[in-house]
Structures are given as C-alpha cells and as structure tokens.
Amino acid sequence: MKKIFDCIIIGSGPAGYTAAIYIARADLNHILYTGPIPGGQLIKTNEIENYPGFPKGVKGYLLMENFKKQAEKFGTKIYFNNVIDINFKLNNIHEILLDNNKKIQTKTIIIATGAYPKYLNIDNEKALIGHGISTCATCDGFFFKKKDVAVIGGGDKALEEAIFLSKLCNRIYIIIRKSKMRASKIMQKKIYNINNIKLLFNFEIKKIIGKKKLEYLICKKNYSNEEKKINVKAMFLAIGNSPNTNIFKNKISLDKNGYILTKKNSTKTNIPGVFAAGDVKDKIYRQAITSAGTGCMAAIEVEKYLSSLDLDLDLDLEE
CATH class of the missing domain: 3.50.50.60 (FAD/NAD(P)-binding domain)
Structure with missing residues (x-):
C-alpha cells in the first residue's frame, strides 16, 4: 500500500x-x-x-x-x-x-x-546575464571591484545592494524610475551618507549596450527627451x-x-x-x-x- x-x-x-x-x-x-x-x-x-x-x-x-x-x-x-x-x-x-x-x-x-x-525585459538583457547583468550583488559584486556599476530600483533591496557594492566598487549609480524612493527611511539615510553612491531619479533604462559583456547603459529621463549614457561594467537588478x-x-x-x-x-x-x-x-x-x-x-x-x-x-x- x-x-x-x-x-x-x-x-x-x-x-x-x-x-x-x-x-x-x-x-x-x-x-x-x-x-x-x-x-x-x-x-x-x-x-x-x-x-x-x-x-x-x-x-x-x-x-x-x-x-x-x-x-x-x-x-x-x-x-x-x-x-x-x-x-x-x-x-x-x-x-x-x-x-x-x-x-x-x-x-x-x-x-x-x-x-x-523581475527583469526589465528589454533587448540584450537576458543575453548578458552573467556577463555584467545580475540580480544578486552579494553573489557577483566581487567580480567588479573598483569598477563603476549600476543598481536598478528604489526599494530596500536596491539600497541594500548599493550599500554592499559601495564597499567594493568605485561608483554606484542607483537608477530609479520615479521621483522618490520607496525604501524605508533608515535605508535612505544610510544611502545619503555614502559618498560613492549617486542617485538618478526619473530615469529608465532604454538600451543595454554590449556584445560579450556589458559596456554601458542608455537611460532616458521621464517626461523629456533627455538621454544619459552611463559607463558601467555591471548592472544589478532589484526591481521586485x-x-x-x-x-x-x-x-x-x-x-x-x-x-x-x-x-x-x-x-x-x-x-x-x-x-x-x-x-x-x-x-x-x-x-x-x-x-x-x-x-x-x-x-x-x-x-x-x-x-x-x-x-x-x-x-x-x-x-
């Protein structure tokens, strides 16, 4: 039985x-x-x-x-x-x-x-996973020591990733598609006290450039035609x-x-x-x-x- x-x-x-x-x-x-x-x-x-x-x-x-x-x-x-x-x-x-x-x-x-x-679901994203695109800074941040990197998102997870990376990387761009972060106040206070973190509000990733590895990102500012090229060697997704x-x-x-x-x-x-x-x-x-x-x-x-x-x-x- x-x-x-x-x-x-x-x-x-x-x-x-x-x-x-x-x-x-x-x-x-x-x-x-x-x-x-x-x-x-x-x-x-x-x-x-x-x-x-x-x-x-x-x-x-x-x-x-x-x-x-x-x-x-x-x-x-x-x-x-x-x-x-x-x-x-x-x-x-x-x-x-x-x-x-x-x-x-x-x-x-x-x-x-x-x-x-979650992923952004834009061209070249899936192809570069493991080659500059990651969903885990603690897993992959070590490979980008002293490099410029980007973190996508405005919640606690994104800020936690950025804080971790700030101890390894040269500069960290946090790219947030809204005009404010949704992270907890205590996490926001920590971010504002870290010199090598730069916040980019109202920006979205439009293009991911790179063949065998990530080379740079093209971001567009919401409600305008302003575009910004960000030279980073890694992009860490933390968007939910x-x-x-x-x-x-x-x-x-x-x-x-x-x-x-x-x-x-x-x-x-x-x-x-x-x-x-x-x-x-x-x-x-x-x-x-x-x-x-x-x-x-x-x-x-x-x-x-x-x-x-x-x-x-x-x-x-x-x-």
Whole structure:
C-alpha cells in the first residue's frame, strides 16, 4: 500500500522551514522539498539587520541554515527536489510529481515556493546575464571591484545592494524610475551618507549596450527627451519579484499577478487541505519575519484541518 503523508511542504525559505518546525513538533508525518534554491532568496542577502533576535545583524545564508537545522532537530526530512506537477484532491488525497518522476501522496500541502526576481525585459538583457547583468550583488559584486556599476530600483533591496557594492566598487549609480524612493527611511539615510553612491531619479533604462559583456547603459529621463549614457561594467537588478506559481496555474486561485489567493486572516486556499505561506501569497509586506509568521499559521491550520478530517472519517461523513 502506498504511503500517504500528513503534510508535504514545498519550499525552503522562512515560510517553508517555519511551517516544518511546527509540523514536526505536532508529530505529523511530513517531508519538505526545497525547490531549486534551498533557503530561498535570503541566502543571497548579505546582511539582515531587522530580524528579531540578532542585534548585530545576521548573514542571510546563516539565518536560513539555522532555520534548516531547527527543522531537522525536530525530525523534518528535507529533500533537494523540485515539484513539477500537482494533482489536487484525488479522493481527499493530493498527489505531487517530483523531478525524479517519483509521485508522493499527502493529505495536506503547504505551498511556500516564494518569488523570483523581475527583469526589465528589454533587448540584450537576458543575453548578458552573467556577463555584467545580475540580480544578486552579494553573489557577483566581487567580480567588479573598483569598477563603476549600476543598481536598478528604489526599494530596500536596491539600497541594500548599493550599500554592499559601495564597499567594493568605485561608483554606484542607483537608477530609479520615479521621483522618490520607496525604501524605508533608515535605508535612505544610510544611502545619503555614502559618498560613492549617486542617485538618478526619473530615469529608465532604454538600451543595454554590449556584445560579450556589458559596456554601458542608455537611460532616458521621464517626461523629456533627455538621454544619459552611463559607463558601467555591471548592472544589478532589484526591481521586485514575481511569485513562483507557474505549476499552479489553472489549478488553484491566483490573482492577476500570479500570487496565490487565500482566505482573509488565513493561509487557506480555495482547495481544502492546501495552504499557502510566505512571498508566494504576500505581495505587500514581503519580509522574512512575515513569511515565517505565515509559515506558522499554515502549520497550525494544517493541524486543525487534519483533526477535522479525522473526525469526519470517524463519523463516516464526506468532507
């Protein structure tokens, strides 16, 4: 007889690992599948200063390693597989297909697949990824020591990237398409105190020039015909994220931007036994701590759902 798990957790960021910690402590039979980036986007974050419990800050990869160790301590089995397809609700059981063609059956699923960086979607951008264009300054900034570089975006992530690069690079241009930044005030104060960072408001990238590697950028100022050539050897994109929900399209309720819709004050989706946590459902806060919080919520709701399911089975009633 094929084994049926109590819960499968898809994703290994703060939401997935937090859910695993609570699910494990509830003594439920479960597995966590990490997906393509074990630890999620935080492993690419150099310094996290606003996660409670770390007054001196903490490296992103260290924080996620601690999450992982804590989940494993309580018995979570972690596998480095990708989920490539899901059949929801097969006789009250959900079935997932892994990248090794293995099929797993489970009573509940917690989707914590997070999000991925957005691109500008202009000519030459994808061709130069890895050759001067990057979405991770902490990963690739070292290769551009003492060079001029650009960061695209005006949020906390963009400013964090710029601050990191300011310690390595000659000059950092932050290119912002609006007239002001949307980053937190404390991050903005830090930026204004760094001499080798230059802010360019109301500019958008129009052309990316380079054959085998990035040579320079052509920017156009909004509401005018003014163009500016920026000689940089690297461009770091920090313009937001899109949810990792491609495999769930037409299978679960999503909003127009692809985020999973959940019931108010809940992680419940439109499918009984399926819950969503973290950035895959959150397009407002998108913080490590809020992701962890929804991971906790999802695990508690899984427990309640399984209890109600067991009660229904005892009474020989349909769900």
